[in-house]
Amino acid sequence: MSNPSDLLYTEDHEWALVEGDTVTVGITNHAQDSLGDVVFVELPEIDQELGNGDALGVVESVKAVSDLYSPCDGVVIEVNERLNDEPELINSDPYGDGWIIKVKISDPAAVSHLMDSEAYDQFVQAES
Amino acid sequence: MNTEHHTYNKLSAHPDRFEQRHIGPRTLDIEAMIAQTKASSLSALIDEIVPEAIRRRRALNLPEAKSEFEVLEQLKGIASQNKVYKSLIGQGYFSCYTPPVIQRNILENPGWYTQYTPYQAEISQGRLEALVNYQTVITNLTGLPLANSSLLDEGTAAAEAMGMCWSLGRQKGTRFIVDSACHPQTIAVLQTRAEPLDIEIVLSSREDMLAQAEFAQAGSFGVILQYPDTHGITDENMGELIDQAHAHKLKVVVASDLLALTLLTPPGELGETGADIVVGSSQRFGVPFGAGGPHAAFMSTHEANKRVMPGRIIGLSVDSNGEKAYRLALQTREQHIRRDKATSNICTAQVLLAVMAGMYAVYHGADGLKAIASRVKRLTATLEQTLVQGGTQVIEGQRFDTLVVTQAGNGQNLAEIYEAALEAEINLRKLQVNGQLALGISLDETCGFDLVTKLSQLFLGQSNLVTLSDSFDFEGVLKRQSTYLDHPSFKLYQCEHELLRYMHRLQAKDLSLTHSMIPLGSCTMKLNATAEMIAVTWPEFAHIHPFAPLSQRQGYAELYSLLEGWLEEITGFSAVSLQPNAGSQGEYAGLLVIRAYHLSRGDAHRKVCLIPTSAHGTNPASAVMAGFKVVPVKCDERGDIDLIDLEEKSIKHADNLGALMITYPSTHGVFEEGVVQACAIVHAHGGQVYMDGANMNAQVGLCRPGDIGADVCHLNLHKTFCIPHGGGGPGMGPIGVVAHLAPFLPTHPEEAVGGDMHIEGEQSQAIGPVSAAPFGSPSILPISFAYISMMGADGLKKATEIAILNANYMASKLSGHYDILYTGNNGRVAHEFILDCRGFKASADISVDDIAKRLMDYGFHAPTMSWPVIGTLMVEPTESESKEELDRFCEAMIAIREEINAIESGKLDREDNPMRYAPHTVEIMTADEWTHSYTRSQAAYPLKWIKSRKFWPSVGRVDNAYGDRNLVCTCPPMEDYEA
Numbered sequence A: 001m002s003n004p005s006d007l008l009y010t011e012d013h014e015w016a017l018v019e020g021d022t023v024t025v026g027i028t029n030h031a032q033d034s035l036g037d038v039v040f041v042e043l044p045e046i047d048q049e050l051g052n053g054d055a056l057g058v059v060e061s062v063k064a065v066s067d068l069y070s071p072c073d074g075v076v077i078e079v080n081e082r083l084n085d086e087p088e089l090i091n092s093d094p095y096g097d098g099w100i101i102k103v104k105i106s107d108p109a110a111v112s113h114l115m116d117s118e119a120y121d122q123f124v125q126a127e128s
Numbered sequence B: 001m002n003t004e005h006h007t008y009n010k011l012s013a014h015p016d017r018f019e020q021r022h023i024g025p026r027t028l029d030i031e032a033m034i035a036q037t038k039a040s041s042l043s044a045l046i047d048e049i050v051p052e053a054i055r056r057r058r059a060l061n062l063p064e065a066k067s068e069f070e071v072l073e074q075l076k077g078i079a080s081q082n083k084v085y086k087s088l089i090g091q092g093y094f095s096c097y098t099p100p101v102i103q104r105n106i107l108e109n110p111g112w113y114t115q116y117t118p119y120q121a122e123i124s125q126g127r128l129e130a131l132v133n134y135q136t137v138i139t140n141l142t143g144l145p146l147a148n149s150s151l152l153d154e155g156t157a158a159a160e161a162m163g164m165c166w167s168l169g170r171q172k173g174t175r176f177i178v179d180s181a182c183h184p185q186t187i188a189v190l191q192t193r194a195e196p197l198d199i200e201i202v203l204s205s206r207e208d209m210l211a212q213a214e215f216a217q218a219g220s221f222g223v224i225l226q227y228p229d230t231h232g233i234t235d236e237n238m239g240e241l242i243d244q245a246h247a248h249k250l251k252v253v254v255a256s257d258l259l260a261l262t263l264l265t266p267p268g269e270l271g272e273t274g275a276d277i278v279v280g281s282s283q284r285f286g287v288p289f290g291a292g293g294p295h296a297a298f299m300s301t302h303e304a305n306k307r308v309m310p311g312r313i314i315g316l317s318v319d320s321n322g323e324k325a326y327r328l329a330l331q332t333r334e335q336h337i338r339r340d341k342a343t344s345n346i347c348t349a350q351v352l353l354a355v356m357a358g359m360y361a362v363y364h365g366a367d368g369l370k371a372i373a374s375r376v377k378r379l380t381a382t383l384e385q386t387l388v389q390g391g392t393q394v395i396e397g398q399r400f401d402t403l404v405v406t407q408a409g410n411g412q413n414l415a416e417i418y419e420a421a422l423e424a425e426i427n428l429r430k431l432q433v434n435g436q437l438a439l440g441i442s443l444d445e446t447c448g449f450d451l452v453t454k455l456s457q458l459f460l461g462q463s464n465l466v467t468l469s470d471s472f473d474f475e476g477v478l479k480r481q482s483t484y485l486d487h488p489s490f491k492l493y494q495c496e497h498e499l500l501r502y503m504h505r506l507q508a509k510d511l512s513l514t515h516s517m518i519p520l521g522s523c524t525m526k527l528n529a530t531a532e533m534i535a536v537t538w539p540e541f542a543h544i545h546p547f548a549p550l551s552q553r554q555g556y557a558e559l560y561s562l563l564e565g566w567l568e569e570i571t572g573f574s575a576v577s578l579q580p581n582a583g584s585q586g587e588y589a590g591l592l593v594i595r596a597y598h599l600s601r602g603d604a605h606r607k608v609c610l611i612p613t614s615a616h617g618t619n620p621a622s623a624v625m626a627g628f629k630v631v632p633v634k635c636d637e638r639g640d641i642d643l644i645d646l647e648e649k650s651i652k653h654a655d656n657l658g659a660l661m662i663t664y665p666s667t668h669g670v671f672e673e674g675v676v677q678a679c680a681i682v683h684a685h686g687g688q689v690y691m692d693g694a695n696m697n698a699q700v701g702l703c704r705p706g707d708i709g710a711d712v713c714h715l716n717l718h719k720t721f722c723i724p725h726g727g728g729g730p731g732m733g734p735i736g737v738v739a740h741l742a743p744f745l746p747t748h749p750e751e752a753v754g755g756d757m758h759i760e761g762e763q764s765q766a767i768g769p770v771s772a773a774p775f776g777s778p779s780i781l782p783i784s785f786a787y788i789s790m791m792g793a794d795g796l797k798k799a800t801e802i803a804i805l806n807a808n809y810m811a812s813k814l815s816g817h818y819d820i821l822y823t824g825n826n827g828r829v830a831h832e833f834i835l836d837c838r839g840f841k842a843s844a845d846i847s848v849d850d851i852a853k854r855l856m857d858y859g860f861h862a863p864t865m866s867w868p869v870i871g872t873l874m875v876e877p878t879e880s881e882s883k884e885e886l887d888r889f890c891e892a893m894i895a896i897r898e899e900i901n902a903i904e905s906g907k908l909d910r911e912d913n914p915m916r917y918a919p920h921t922v923e924i925m926t927a928d929e930w931t932h933s934y935t936r937s938q939a940a941y942p943l944k945w946i947k948s949r950k951f952w953p954s955v956g957r958v959d960n961a962y963g964d965r966n967l968v969c970t971c972p973p974m975e976d977y978e979a
């Protein structure tokens, strides 16, 4: 699975889909692959204010725990409730049904520091 | 004895020496093995491996080695100084009958006591099922749906529960309210745990909690109530207390008693929503006193709290064939994954004792347990009625088994009654109630009507007519309405044949040291010799209450003192505390000692604890519990502590440097040359050095932590000193310290121990207790005692040398087939080594899991998997494995490497190969259909000798994700069996 070119990426292996002032956040295929079978996702509360890099939740697999960090400043407007019962969506569809939260940003520049897919591909390559 | 006599005695000694039984390789084998390693001699090999700078060339000063029979004589002598009285002291410890069928077939059976924690589920289904029975007992009796598979003791379970409440409140709370009628040792352990976390323990009576609106006070985050309490009272206001606490958003812990709960409304059903957490000890379910342990403590809670629950939880899942299978659930909570963010540091727990307690319930069933409890209640009521009629005053209330007498009747005097009871070989509990002496009496299943009559006589000073009470049960809100233990496991096995066969069916599913070597790195699965085990169940060691008068524990006192002295000599320290119940507790205790030392010097700010990234998960978890802030130190490319990084961080944090935690030899299995320098760097910047002694078995007789520069070190007696692992406990983690730390060693409210012995006149600055009992788990100490006594200085040193030889022999045999990850200066390993399996993922789609599961088909337990390096296997053979066994294991590993080769070269299918489908069960092998591209014999008998020693895994590969997504931790419903 290649990393979709319409998304932006963080060094913590998260992706962000920017649509107007709404940013949808999830973890990348690389991240779900190295975690293994995801069994639990801890989601933040709606209306929680997040700064860039703030911890917003946790993804747990049978053998590892990974903190989630906010890719940008923003306010949580929606969380993927389906993950409570079907955490495996993160494995089966990391860029689709496995999305984690949506945040509202007040300034388009809030996402300007993120990598594009090409830069992220290179980042993953360099890391391994 | 003159010297001639001594010499003749030696010359004519019995030829059998224990050392030769403990050590695996024969003399000739040793020569061949040395040749394989290309060393010129054993001592040359050791010289290459152990850095000269730390080498101690002097023999340990220990008594001459005894034979198995001599040590049993010696232990008999020691045991005879203990006096077995009828102990009615209670306070969390009650006499009970260990069903002989359980004593002989579980407690005294290496098929149950020699395994490690059930990490490899497919060859551990027996004890996993036994533990699920135990968890079912705990959930049913406490009335809460989720239980873990044991904690170390009731005191630490209460402390863990407090930690859970704190985590559930996001660590913001500062006040934890404690029922002043909790057992004193529980309160003391809570205080120890609370202090470094800046939590205030607020003692309050239950009446005051309501009357003084304690729950409304700012900062309160939780409360613990005892039910029945230490005075035996079962409070009818429990529901009200729980609801009030909940109304103020406090979490509620209830400490309770399993036998009482067979009659008593369970804490999970009190008030609107029940208690949040229930803790207690399962000791009285068939486990002897043992002067304080080992026993399994229990904990249960609501499902919603599962992610902050400490300890191991056994859960149900399915295997690759869709059959039900058990395994360790939700491991991401634990220290080995979450490290400094874990809620607890617990690792080794009390599996063997939990299995016993679970079997006790299987043996008696619900009706049997209830009948035992009713009888205890009735006899207690009988005693109460008789004493009160005779004018005695007691603390009033509904009670189960305990009576506290505050005023004697008939002009008697309590102090004299206590003495008269002692005369009659009966121990009562002495306690203070409102500043006055009171006497506690706790009855149990071993007490009968005769004893009640005797007690009446003692208290009333005359023979009274004692008539049996009609009170069998609680009344009103306290009377239990719900049923329990309805599951078939608690109904089918009450005739002894059925139980015997059930236990043996379970045992047959578990691979133990009775089958083959268990090469778990860092775990030291050496021989647990039968001679070492024998004394554990002797009544003089087993049937001693932890708080019995010292005069009845003289044998134990001698045992402690000899053992402490030997451990001091072996480690080079000046004092030892036997209190911690596992390595993790030793770490925690040792770090608290370091903290107390800094505090005593006005250095409260020394809170930084440096920990190499290669450290075991318990290290960072313990450091956080002891109030330290963890700063990781890097390892260099050779796997050693990066001394440059260590120095930089020591300088950077010099003002606040509290401690360094190191493991030696390192967790990578290397005697690092830089260890002395590492200690010196930390000392130069004001820190103390904590040594994790998990690898002490590579040091004994060759070098000593105290000489290397460590200030504290724990010893896992269940590794280096032969206490069997029990399938995941018991253990013992005593700590040794240098002289300047001795005044800070853990104390205990019931007995002068630890720091109290090292300080005169001044006010003690020692830490409080870290365990419920002053000496941890005394009844397993004869094991380590016997080991040291039978090996002597030479034997112990030899054991260390052979452990190192065995590892280097294997490393050299395997090195052409696998890469050995880290080695010392001379290309040698220490007593264990890491096989790098990371490359097989790309070359053959084979993971380290596949190798571990495939080893089961070869009849072996896997080495330690993915620790300390992910994707690797760490092998530790120990000195107790013979050359034949080492060769068999190497042959299996090499055969597996050939299978990987075959996949790499395309000879075996990348998907359909025996590694991916391992382990293979009998059902799969004998099914009418065989669909694989490899043959059946390739699957089950890949090497010739396997046929004659075949061990069949009882289930196929267990699906971990399924089990974690669908948590079930009690016996599955009946339909699952019928299906």
Ligand SMILES: Cc1ncc(COP(=O)(O)O)c(C=O)c1O
Residues within 6 Å of the ligand: B346, B347, B348, B522, B523, B582, B583, B584, B585, B616, B618, B619, B663, B667, B692, B694, B695, B716, B731, B733
């Ligand atoms: C290096 C190391 N440190 C600490 C521990 C913890 O010891 P325990 O399980 O006795 O708590 C272990 C046990 O596996 C270990 O291997």
